[in-house]
Ligand code: 0X9
């Protein structure tokens with residue numbers, strides 16, 4: 001390499017590394033949470049009495065509930081610390097409540113989930129060095145076109161954002177990358193606009209992923225949808241009459257935190273002024289905020305935040321969507337897990353007046369799934385009432401077709417769905433979008 005070229009590259013790399021966002025120091029200094037010895041239990045209460053008993057046990061041991069459903073005979077998934085396992089076994093046996101251990105060691109499941117990833121996330125010095133090196137390397141690599149994204153493993157936020165930037169650079173007529181704000185820790189909040197016309201006046205579909213940090217399959221599916229729409233010419237039809245707004249990671253701070261420090265983190269990472277950080281973004285939207293299924297306890301997994309839209313992430317989304325409320329006809333938010341298509345309202349068992357229209361479309365979409373069976377129904381009815389959700393808010397501002405999709409699985413792996421499931425789940429889901437496109441194409445902006 002000529003000295004001149006070397007100098008140019010070095011200068012550019014140096015300049016770029018100084019403008020690139022810094023990794024938050026906190027991610028290096030905080031210990032990595034271990035789930036060694038933790039188990040996932042699936043208990044199935046068969047009547048009201050057994051449900052109440054289970055509720056009492058949950059409170060006594062402050063068990064974290066991964067999944068619950070309202071109907072009898074549907075299992076409740078509980079994360080059980082090694083400290084309580086012996087005692088709990090006795091109490092469940094006493095009460096004759098059937099249960100099984102679905103994950104016998106959570107840390108082993110976490111270690112095996114994403115096998116292609118080598119970053120062990122170890123101690124402070126290593127990370128600091130690696131972080132510095134990574135930034136130089138990333139800046140260097142960014143001079144060459146390309147990306148590191150695939151759907152064989154779960155990726156860090158840099159890879160995802162690298163892919164979005166790559167698409168915007170490579171397909172400028174189709175893709176526009178819009179930064180709609182910054183997260184609490186200063187990461188950009190990206191929405192990908194995909195449109196085959198530059199004016200953007202077609203009716204549109206919004207899809208978001210990664211509201212809840214630990215639900216890794218959700219950003220994976222959202223980025224897969226982006227890839228299919230942009231890079232797969234056979235999907236051109238899906239762009240003809242419809243525009244797309246896709247935000248693959250609504251809560252990037254939380255998502256990154258699940259990669260570096262605590263795999264099972266759910267909330268944002270904002271400071272609350274107390275010992276515990278973050279609010280549940282899906283309790284922070286401004287419709288029926290603070291109602292049922294939310295908590296004012298800052299340490300709760302369902303902490304609703306200091307006020308509606310207290311989190312920069314939900315505020316940015318609401319500002320952006322509000323400005324396009326006439327154009328956006330479908331609101332889809334991807335979560336996991338349980339395999340449900342959930343219909344508002346979620347804040348209580350209440351049905352919107354056009355519930356049947358919403359249900360018909362959801363059923364049509366769900367009929368496209370081949371591999372995984374999804375249950376369609378009212379959110380509060382099937383799961384539990386939970387106020388301040390994004391789906392309810394979208395519905396409340398007039399987006400008629402608003403749904404929460406709980407992706408796979410139904411509880412064998414839960415949030416820690418092995419990376420080998422990414423492709424099957426994505427491929428199964430994508431064809432359902434045709435149903436929404438056909439509906440939206442008939443609607444006027
Ligand atoms: O509780 C939630 O936020 C969602 N389930 S999850 O396991 N992904 O956390 C369901 C939200 C359904 N919608 C409303 N309750 N509005």
Ligand code: ZN
Pocket residue numbers: 211212215335336
């Ligand atoms: Zn979720």
